[in-house]
Amino acid sequence: MSTGALLFVNAMQVMTCAGAPRARRGSEMSDAVVTSGTAVLVKGETIAATGTEDSLRAEHPDATIIDCERGVLTPGFVDSHTHAIFGRARCEEQEQRAAGVPYMEIARRGGGIHASVRDLRTRSADELFALAEPRLRALAECGVTTVEVKSGYGLTLPDEIKTLQVIQRLAAVLPMRIVPTWLGAHEVPLEYRERTNGRREYIDLLLHEMLPVIARDGLARFADVFCEPGVFTVAESRTILLAARAAGLGIKLHADELTTGGGAELAGELHATSADHLAAVSDQGIAALAAGGTVATLLP
CATH class of the missing domain: 2.30.40.10 (Urease, subunit C, domain 1)
Known part of the structure; x- marks a missing residue:
């Protein structure tokens, strides 16, 4: 029966x-x-x-x-790239982009990821949960049964943990499978960019403070890095991703979103699970992805 x-x-x-x-x-x-x-x-x-x-x-x-x-x-549909945990939407930046202002110029002015970071740091876990739940329920109502959700708008140990714990809470109550990804390497925070050795200090924070806690507590299944000139270099991305793999996490990249910067080649070299965006990927990058068995998540 x-x-x-x-x-x-x-x-x-x-x-x-x-x-x-x-x-x-x-x-x-x-x-x-x-x-x-x-x-x-x-x-x-x-x-x-x-x-x-x-x-x-x-x-x-x-x-x-x-x-x-x-x-x-x-x-069921699978949404393999989302940033569902955020506070205020950045609608005004779409107007700037449509007017021809480059993405990196918006970031230089303190917009983009930096704006979302400032906002998320002011919000409680309960508030972030309340904002994210209807977003993910809307996906479920459209037939999405598996969704990846990234951190990456905290960029401090407490705020990244806060975000990943919100993702855990959402996974416990929503009618879908939620795959958590740690994206501490989404951007170099402004407070580190202003220091002489800030980039190195922030990468040390990622490797020696954030990653051990996240791996120990099982807060993420994957680690992601925004590999892009002006964000994290290929060499920096390789270091972070290899450390994440050694800690037991799967690896993926934001790659070649704005320029052809070697991100796709790195993804293929490391046999990453996926490389995402790829709007500026080269023929060599495509070949590397194919050789490495890396899934191309196009224009998420």
Whole structure:
């Protein structure tokens, strides 16, 4: 018997994405394995069976029937790059970007990531939770069942921990799988940029204070670095990512978002799980990603 089971019927198409449990490459990405006349049985969080409606109804007479009304039935969507934990939105910067002000110039003026950092540091964990919960529920209502959520707007040990603990709280109450990523290397904070040896001091903070606590307490599954000229160099990014891997975290990068800076090549070299943005990636970077088995998360 299938007490509590759901039986999805009357779908025009069912996209199964059947096949090897790995990222698809090349022409494989064009085949979502679409079937018709297929019913799908779900038990709890598991897709338990597919088959004809008649056979599954007979085998599981107690299942609750969900009529798909000739729609398309797909696996849950995965949003693999989000910054859902923030306070005030930076809508005015979109106007500046549209007017031609470069991203790095906005950052130089104290906007961009720096503005979000100033804001988040003033907010309590409860306030950040209350702001983020409806954002993630909205994703769930659109069919997202797995979402990655990054820190990166704290950039101090207490504020990064605060952010990652909020992500943990959200994961405990929301109807989706949440994958936490530590992005302490999102930017060099302004207070460090103003010091003679500030960059080195901040990287030391990342490596010797933040990372050990985050790894010890299981606050993140991945570490991410914004590898971009003017933010973290390729050499700095390599140092941070190798330390994160040694501490037991998976690794990913913000790479080649604004300029062709070697981020994609580094991602491929390190066999990173993903390289994200890639708006300015070179042919050499694309080849490196392919060789390294790194997923390209385009224009998140």
